[in-house]
Amino acid sequence: MKKHVVLLLLTALVSGLAFAQQGTNEQKDNSEERIEVLGQRTPTHYYKAMRRAEIDLYDQVNKMLTNDKYKISCERETYSVARNATRLKKKYCLPKFVRERMGEETRKALEDGVEPPTLEQVELMVADEQEEALNAVAKVIEENPKLLELLIKYHTSAANYENVKAQYASDKD
Numbered sequence: 737m738k739k740h741v742v743l744l745l746l747t748a749l750v751s752g753l754a755f756a757q758q759g760t761n762e763q764k765d766n767s768e769e770r771i772e773v774l775g776q777r778t779p780t781h782y783y784k785a786m787r788r789a790e791i792d793l794y795d796q797v798n799k800m801l802t803n804d805k806y807k808i809s810c811e812r813e814t815y816s817v818a819r820n821a822t823r824l825k826k827k828y829c830l831p832k833f834v835r836e837r838m839g840e841e842t843r844k845a846l847e848d849g850v851e852p853p854t855l856e857q858v859e860l861m862v863a864d865e866q867e868e869a870l871n872a873v874a875k876v877i878e879e880n881p882k883l884l885e886l887l888i889k890y891h892t893s894a895a896n897y898e899n900v901k902a903q904y905a906s907d908k909d
Contacts, residue, residue, distance in 0.1 A: 782897040
């Protein structure tokens with residue numbers, strides 16, 4: 737009888753070890769499972785990354801600039817395409833002095849009953865101030881290595897966007 741009890745206990749022990757080992761193997765198999773997903777980011781992803789880098793750069797530059805008229809703000813403006821009455825939004829990032837001059841010139845044009853100036857025309861009017869602003873921004877960037885990093889990040893993300901956009905357009909052809 738002792739022999740039967742020992743044999744029964746030994747069988748139970750071996751079964752338990754086998755079951756425990758089987759559970760361990762299942763855990764190993766589950767933990768080693770790998771799933772790979774292949775995909776491609778759209779041009780929109782790169783565009784948004786470029787815009788984020790641009791805003792980060794402008795925010796940091798604006799904090800360092802001492803002359804408020806050189807500070808850059810970005811605004812979305814809506815314009816209509818006359819033929820099909822489509823309303824499009826475009827984002828403009830401009831220094832304060834350009835926006836102010838655009839407002840002045842537009843007000844004068846409306847008072848005189850003539851066509852308001854385009855952004856390109858206003859930029860020609862403020863070319864001297866534009867150069868001063870660029871020099872002020874360049875000086876601030878030279879003095880602050882973090883701004884230089886942000887500038888490089890912006891240019892890199894802009895180049896990535898342009899490359900992906902060109903590749904996407906060629907794939908559609």
